[in-house]
Amino acid sequence: MIKTYQYNDNIQLSEHFNSKEFRCKCGKPHEYKVSETLVNNLEVLFGKLDCSKIIVTSGYRCVQHDKNVGGSGSGQHVEGTASDICCYDKDGKPIDSRLVCCKAQDIGFKGIANINMSYQYTHVDMRQNGKWYGDEVVSYSTVTDDFYKYFHIERDEEKEDDDMSGAxxxxxxxxxxxxxxxxxxxxxxxxxxxxxxxxxxxxxxxxxxxxxxxxxxxxxxxxxxxxxxxxxxxxxxxxxxxxxxxxxxxxxxxxxxxxxxxxxxxxxxxxxxxxxxxxxxxxxxxxxxxxxxxxxxxxxxxxxxxxxxxxxxxxxxxxxxxxxxxxxxxxxxxxxxxxxxxxxxxxxxxxxxxxxxxxxxxxxxxxxxxxxxxxxxxxxxxxxxxxxxxxxxxxxxxxx
Ligand SMILES: [Zn+2]
Ligand SMILES: [Zn+2]
The missing domain is CATH 3.20.20.80 (Glycosidases)
Known part of the structure; x- marks a missing residue:
């Protein structure tokens, strides 16, 4: 479900995310959209990475702003189903985007990309059709279907916590x-x-x-x-x-x-x-x-x-x-x-x-x-x- 918020809304959407973090950064006080599923999945990511915080550097974008930052004006950010994030560990240090991509893949985000050379910023989205795993340092097109392989990261064998005994x-x-x-x-x-x-x-x-x-x-x-x-x-x-x-x-x-x-x-x-x-x-x-x-x-x-x-x-x-x-x-x-x-x-x-x-x-x-x-x-x-x-x-x- 995608919900629409007024510019001044200040609504806690989940434990760690507030609606206003997702509003358009173009500077105009217009309404904005946020996907509930996106927020839920960001919360799961927060837990999986054991974050201290996740900063949303870009959430919803109006058409004009999306074009201004190099987008097509019709992508996932415009739909309210994407966010660019920087994840921080418990010591307050940014978590490597390569790891964030892997965990986002585990959770089931369909659109995932490392954004820049510093490997600190990650794009994640909830696109419905197909999959897009990218590394924008290399190319905007799909670069991989498995970030673990692509970044040479070993999967940790830690038991999935989804299966609670007795429940x-x-x-x-x-x-x-x-x-x-x-x-x-x-x-x-x-x-x-x-x-x-x-x-x-x-x-x-x-x-x-x-x-x-x-x-x-x-x-x-x-x-x-x-x-x-x-x-x-x-x-x-x-x-x-x-x-x-x-x-x-x-x-x-x-x-x-x-x-x-x-x-x-x-x-x-x-x-x-x-x-x-x-x-x-x-x-x-x-x-x-x-x-x-x-x-x-x-x-x-x-x-x-x-x-x-x-x-x-x-x-x-x-x-x-x-x-x-x-x-x-x-x-x-x-x-x-x-x-x-x-x-x-x-x-x-x-x-x-x-x-x-x-x-x-x-x-x-x-x-x-x-x-x-x-x-x-x-x-x-x-x-x-x-x-x-x-x-x-x-x-x-x-x-x-
Ligand atoms: Zn805007
Ligand atoms: Zn993005």
Whole structure:
């Protein structure tokens, strides 16, 4: 998703990047565009390179500025999908661009280039069509399909940190994922966007297809509803529309309320919490295991404790080794990447809670209680969550 920002916007897009870092450097105070996927991938790069900071030397460019700096006026910078960066290590020294190119390649940036002789500046972009790996010192055309080989850098054998033992691997999908080959999907679970807002026609275009696909393979599925509500009344209308769309289906994973609009956060913690409560309590009363999807930072700032303690929490925090949210959570959206069976980029998630057993045992989400044996998790009021990662063990407790 590419978002447009006003010149004076000063919005924290992720842990280490603010919107204003990407604005056009032509000097005119005009709006600018930034790709969310670009920022997510920059965060991953930040972690992979163990950076102290990444400076964006050029982000969005208007057509005129792009031409002024030697571009065609229609490239990735003009789209908001590129940035030129200088990465700094923990000692504050610039990291060699040759290494940055290699790591950017690992992460899946499609356009990557060393920019100049100093090997301190790197261009990265999220182009959709084809691949462009360049070394502008040598040539503007593609110079390689593997930077490791090209720069004679050895791949480090350090274990990929994507595979956390004990956690289930899942994906969340929406109208953005129009091509899913369900026979090739290997995910342990799927969370599909059911729709958005408060009007009945606002069902996600791909929801039926995604639901049918997951069911055809027996892959446990949950759903989320994207909110635009700015009042409790609107949240209840959203709940009604959402319930209408969920009707007759069975979900092994919770129904999450997706709250991420700036105009909602502008209302403040008390109001945001009231909106969330209005939606979740209504959907819960209709027999669903419900939860909240939110980025780590607003989850800390705009959600009152009763919500965080009572409902399933799905925290979004990409490019970090552990979410910056310190409360308990059941699902973590940790990366934008690729997954077997899905064409294009997709959000990747870990799950630490056995929702299917708990949901079926309680006869929720379209399941009937008589169908299933009780699961051990329902014997307790809380579920202990233990996350092993990078040799450390993180423990938390979720209310059942
Ligand atoms: Zn400009
Ligand atoms: Zn560039």
């Amino acid at each position: 289930l691997n899942g994906i969340d999908i929406s109208y953005c994922q129009t091509k899913v080959d369900w026979n090739k999907v290997t995910s342990d679970f799927v969370i599909a966007r059911a729709g958005y807002g408060k009007v009945a026609s606002q069902k996600d275009n791909m929801f039926e297809s995604h639901y049918a696909g997951a069911k055809s393979r027996g892959i446990p599925i949950g759903a989320y509803w994207y909110s635009y509500a700015t009042s409790e009344a609107e949240a209840e209308q959203e709940a009604d529309v959402c319930l209408e769309i969920l009707k007759g289906k069975q979900f092994e994973y919770p129904i999450f309320y997706d709250v991420e609009e700036k105009r909602q956060f502008d209302l403040g913690k008390e109001k945001v919490s009231a909106i969330i409560r209005a939606f979740l309590s209504k959907v819960e009363a209709a027999g669903y295991w419900v939860g909240l999807y939110m980025s780590a930072s607003p989850l800390k700032d705009f959600v009152e404790d009763d919500i965080r303690n009572r409902y399933a929490i799905w925290v979004a925090n990409t490019g970090v080794s552990k979410p910056s949210y310190s409360g308990a959570y059941g699902v973590w959206q940790y990366k934008v990447g690729t997954a077997p069976g899905v064409t294009g980029d997709v959000d990747l998630d870990y799950c630490y809670v056995d929702y299917p057993s708990a949901i079926k045992a309680n006869g929720l989400n379209g399941f009937s209680k008589d169908d299933t044996k009780p699961a051990p998790t329902t014997d307790k009021d809380t579920i202990d969550v233990e996350i092993k990662f990078n040799g450390k063990t993180y423990k938390g407790t979720l209310e059942a």
